[in-house]
Amino acid sequence: MPIKTKTRDFWPHSRKISRFLSLLLYFVVSLLCVLGLPVLPVLPHNLSSTSLLTNATITNSPLEQGKILYDAGRFTEAVQVLQQAAQAYKQTGDKVKLAITLSNLSLAYQQLSEFTEAEQAISESLKLLEVRQNSQIFAQSLEIQGRLQLLMGKPEAALVSWQQTEKIYQQTHNDSGLVRSQINQAQAWRTQGFYRRAIQMLEIVNQQLQSQPDSLEKAVGLRSLGNALLISGSLPKSQEALKQSLALAQSLESHHDMAASLFSLGNHARKQQQTPAALTYYQQAIKLSPSPLTKISAQLNYLSLLIESQQLTESESLLPTIQSQLNQLSPSRTAIYSQIKVIFEKENTS
Known part of the structure; x- marks a missing residue:
């Protein structure tokens, strides 16, 4: 009987956490759209x-x-x-x-x-x-x-x-x-759905960059190529470009570009359903990024992946940190944050 009672107590709590985090994930996606589009x-x-x-x-x-x-x-x-x-x-x-x-x-x-x-x-x-x-x-x-x-x-x-x-x-x-x-221009083509044309342009840019000395322009160009290839489904080429971008950013000691490349590599690993690798990339991006917006984007992606993989305890422990980061961002995004806060309050009092 004690075992049965514990089971009865556990599952409602688990479902409550899962429901809460699923609702939060909805707003995470909305927030990422605001931050990243x-x-x-x-x-x-x-x-x-x-x-x-x-x-x-x-x-x-x-x-x-x-x-x-x-x-x-x-x-x-x-x-x-x-x-x-x-x-x-x-x-x-x-x-x-x-x-x-x-x-x-x-x-x-x-x-x-x-x-x-x-x-x-x-x-x-x-x-x-x-x-x-x-x-x-x-x-x-x-x-x-x-x-x-x-x-x-x-x-x-x-x-x-x-x-x-x-x-x-x-x-x-x-x-x-x-x-x-x-x-x-490649971004504009990609937005219109012309992925092949976007990639062709980025590959031309990549060829130009390869002949140039190491620079931040080269690092970002390679990252952009990797992101476009990821969207098109060319995963091996995407990973190659992103890793080259990361190595170049590391050699130039640009924390901003290192974090951006790690973030993209996290998305790449996630696309391939390599959850442990994706989480590691996001963690590294969070640690390195000097940009509040990049940092919170990485934290939100990290959180959403934890939710997807049912790592509920760790997800809950991350919420106060994310809420603190959100409070430091621009008031223009208050509408979304307040909705997240409502979820916190409803679930905490239910």
Whole structure:
């Protein structure tokens, strides 16, 4: 009889945990969509269209402060600082710095899912740069416009923007910008479902990168190739590219790119149903990543895989850490976090 009683007590508790974690997994998937769409293969971290543009002559300025806040995932604060910087540059009449600031402001708005404001900011930036249409700054602003267009479900328009940047970078002999444009174009093709065309472009980029010296551009290019091959189902080639990307990031001691490659390798292992390997990759990504957004994405993938593999005890122990990480992120994502919190409270009181 005692054994029967324990069994009766255990299974309701197990089902309760499983139900709770399954509900949480639903919101994990939703959150990953918010954090990761689109997953642009842009490069490198401090020059990419997902990181704020800077100018070598602009230091210790509101623009630089905005960049620091942005890279830390503090997007609302970044918007406030960049708005102040834009007003200051309007008053001084510095159109170039104003254009850079507005482009950065558009990026911060994009992270907050405030697309109307993002579109207005990037439009103003490009208008200010109309007389500089062959300049590097114009091309970088076009990259940001392409990112916004892809986020808004307009991959065809994004493709056109990135084709324009490719031409500018070719004319200005900017090899890293050229590679970045081609990788972004591959993302646009992939988003439209043209996986083969995306892979063909990335393989051309890969050939170009192999002949170049080691660099962050090369590391990110290989990672982008690996991610595209993973989606297409070319798993051996995907793993080869991702491991090469990781080795290169390690040699360059870039923790950001090491974490990103480990995260992709975790997804690759998960695709092959290699759960222990995937968990290890995610753990390493969590440990190495200096980016709050990358870190929480890895933690959420780690958690969801624990749930899928029915490792419920470890899943429960991870929840306080994830909840703490979520509390540090941008208020724009509060809607999803509050739903997760509701689940915590309901299940804890039931």
